[in-house]
Amino acid sequence: MPRETAYEHSIDHVQVLSPDGSVDSELAPDLSEDDLLEMYWTMKRSRRLDERAIALQRRGELGTYAPAVGQEAAQVASAHALADEDWMVTSFRETPAYLARGTPPRMLLWYAMGMEEGSATTRESRTMPPSIPVGSQALHGAGLGWAQEIAGEDAASLVYFGDGATSEGDVYEAANLAGVFDAHTVFLCQNNHYAISVPRAQQTRAETLAQKALAAGIEGVQVDGNDALGTYAVVRDALASARDGDPVFVEALTYRRSLHTTSDDPSVYRHEEEEQEWETRDPIARFETYLRDRELLDDDRISDVEASIEDDLRGEIEAANEGREAVDAEEMFDYAFETPIPELERQRAEFRDAVSGGDGDGR
Amino acid sequence: MADRQRLVEAVRNTLLEEMARDDSVVVYGQDVGRNGGVFRATQGLLDEYPNRVYDAPVAEAGIVGLGVGLGTYGFTPVPEIEFSGFMHQAFHQLQQHVARLRSRTRGEMNCPMTIRAPYGGGIRALEHHSESFEAGYAHTPGLKVVVPSTPADAKGLLASSIRDPDPVVFFEPTRLYRAFRGEVPEGDYTVSLGEADVVQAGDDVTVVAWGAMRHRALDAAENVDASVELIDPRSIVPFDTETVLASVRKTGRCVVVHEAPKTGGMAAEITARINDRALYYLEAPVQRVTGYDVPYPLFAREDEYVPDEDRIRRGIERALSD
Ligand SMILES: Cc1ncc(C[n+]2csc(CCOP(=O)(O)OP(=O)(O)O)c2C)c(N)n1
Numbered sequence: 001m002p003r004e005t006a007y008e009h010s011i012d013h014v015q016v017l018s019p020d021g022s023v024d025s026e027l028a029p030d031l032s033e034d035d036l037l038e039m040y041w042t043m044k045r046s047r048r049l050d051e052r053a054i055a056l057q058r059r060g061e062l063g064t065y066a067p068a069v070g071q072e073a074a075q076v077a078s079a080h081a082l083a084d085e086d087w088m089v090t091s092f093r094e095t096p097a098y099l100a101r102g103t104p105p106r107m108l109l110w111y112a113m114g115m116e117e118g119s120a121t122t123r124e125s126r127t128m129p130p131s132i133p134v135g136s137q138a139l140h141g142a143g144l145g146w147a148q149e150i151a152g153e154d155a156a157s158l159v160y161f162g163d164g165a166t167s168e169g170d171v172y173e174a175a176n177l178a179g180v181f182d183a184h185t186v187f188l189c190q191n192n193h194y195a196i197s198v199p200r201a202q203q204t205r206a207e208t209l210a211q212k213a214l215a216a217g218i219e220g221v222q223v224d225g226n227d228a229l230g231t232y233a234v235v236r237d238a239l240a241s242a243r244d245g246d247p248v249f250v251e252a253l254t255y256r257r258s259l260h261t262t263s264d265d266p267s268v269y270r271h272e273e274e275e276q277e278w279e280t281r282d283p284i285a286r287f288e289t290y291l292r293d294r295e296l297l298d299d300d301r302i303s304d305v306e307a308s309i310e311d312d313l314r315g316e317i318e319a320a321n322e323g324r325e326a327v328d329a330e331e332m333f334d335y336a337f338e339t340p341i342p343e344l345e346r347q348r349a350e351f352r353d354a355v356s357g358g359d360g361d362g363r
Numbered sequence: 364m365a366d367r368q369r370l371v372e373a374v375r376n377t378l379l380e381e382m383a384r385d386d387s388v389v390v391y392g393q394d395v396g397r398n399g400g401v402f403r404a405t406q407g408l409l410d411e412y413p414n415r416v417y418d419a420p421v422a423e424a425g426i427v428g429l430g431v432g433l434g435t436y437g438f439t440p441v442p443e444i445e446f447s448g449f450m451h452q453a454f455h456q457l458q459q460h461v462a463r464l465r466s467r468t469r470g471e472m473n474c475p476m477t478i479r480a481p482y483g484g485g486i487r488a489l490e491h492h493s494e495s496f497e498a499g500y501a502h503t504p505g506l507k508v509v510v511p512s513t514p515a516d517a518k519g520l521l522a523s524s525i526r527d528p529d530p531v532v533f534f535e536p537t538r539l540y541r542a543f544r545g546e547v548p549e550g551d552y553t554v555s556l557g558e559a560d561v562v563q564a565g566d567d568v569t570v571v572a573w574g575a576m577r578h579r580a581l582d583a584a585e586n587v588d589a590s591v592e593l594i595d596p597r598s599i600v601p602f603d604t605e606t607v608l609a610s611v612r613k614t615g616r617c618v619v620v621h622e623a624p625k626t627g628g629m630a631a632e633i634t635a636r637i638n639d640r641a642l643y644y645l646e647a648p649v650q651r652v653t654g655y656d657v658p659y660p661l662f663a664r665e666d667e668y669v670p671d672e673d674r675i676r677r678g679i680e681r682a683l684s685d
Binding site: 063064092111113114115116132133134135136164165167168169170195196197198202203204263264268269324327329330331332333335336343344347351354355357 | 393394396397398399401418419420421422423424425448449452487488489490491492625626655656657658660661662663664665666667668673674677
């Protein structure tokens, strides 16, 4: 008996705004000038916040920080496609996405200052706190998307993770479960080419990460993640599909142009030529060229944008520092349970005693 | 002959020595190859042994589960889990397979793997990077659990762990990786698992502490007006109960210190063993100085969470007061 093809599929790659600034007008999303400028502002603001955060970390004012330099389009454009009712579920490198969602920089700084205040996102904001264990949050995105299906809500969930995360079982389970339960979920894999030191090619033998969707029976698509217009268009469509119960897995091809985190040294594992090559594909520069061509930006407007960002960040950093001064360690006892349990209250008393230098009974 | 090394260097040199001694040893894990490990504990290994050192994808269950296959086949897997907080992702493999392969096969098969993982707090790390879960592994029969606190012990215990035919979870205290240099014996040097180190002899009170807490306990002991016997068990499983009991029978008082939360922590188990076999020697209740029963806080609050010298000193004073 001859072998027959049991299943066939291919993965589309989408690009709307090419590195030289030309635009595929058929695919170009219909975004207002305000939308375009807001995306630009957020991307620039994120880049600047990353720079400031790295400097603060070097001065010992922040702990480990994961910059998103180079990934601004992938995140800002995708988050810009979210409606207020949609949920956003993130990993640990999502500064641009949080800013696009309206999270104030002071919260991101608090988190990097080692304060839980920074991860205290609210249910009303439909934004989850950052997830540090790689890929674990994909299941939460699938769960939220499933909840939206059960509740019959016309909304979706967007979950962010990296290329490395696709090696974790949780990410596969999430895609598969989302498919089974018609979850309203869009999985956004930012393929930034490295999981700390391990290059994408050593993460999987699969040619694309988008094809990981196929085994789960959901749609997979690849987009140029340094192209803000293309990413916006693809994620907008994916969210529309997800709202109808058809989850989508989007692979945004991008590049982590800076450090993995402030404790990382990329020169150990990657070459400068590669870094320089990606510099020429920078997402903000490309978008800026496009906006200049459309006469939405010129040198003066760019300086205005930069000045307003400096102003804003100065205030946010000040507010973050004030918050840090006010940290009360005893609050760690407040949130383990809604209603205090006796053993913990006893430990709280012991803690108070220890802080005040008493001898504590410790039993 | 001895050489002064940091704990992380002792780990690295021991890995090199064990790989030279036994060509079945295979080292793998996230970023262990080209990058030499995020703490540089495997730096240079890949150059030395290109066919026995591998960078692995971000997949802890896979890393530990592969070790069952490698170990059963006849290799000696020495995987690194980047941070022990992410060993939970592999806990099912440990609990369901690694720990019980020998029992399930009536001794026909075993899993001689040594899983290395940084553990504990004190380096202002991110969420899930600072917890100590040694009691959870101790609660999994079939696993050995080892925690070195000095560069010399790191060498001796790691060599013993790698040579051990049973699976060992080897926790390296992150706070101590680069904290100081210590003498490390040259050449073939092992420390038996299950043999405590009596760090300092004393008559009035016994203090049991491991990992970074051993050093804090030593500092605290200097500031109490009593003769403190400090015991570092060095391995949690097997635990050197006899040495602790002998000490408590001598001093009549005991304090156990650990970073992990109090409820269900190892201090509770050690206290129970003392109650079982040395209760009538006790002149005061055994004191526990531990982390609190709350999720390990981010670093702005961690100094208040982890027992400090002051809390340990006051624990010792309580033990002495009754
Ligand atoms: C479960 C788990 N394992 C290991 C780590 C340590 N770690 C932090 S980031 C990272 C690489 C993640 O790579 P990727 O998913 O591509 O995301 P990126 O960092 O590139 O944004 C690793 C291994 C972790 N945080 N969680």
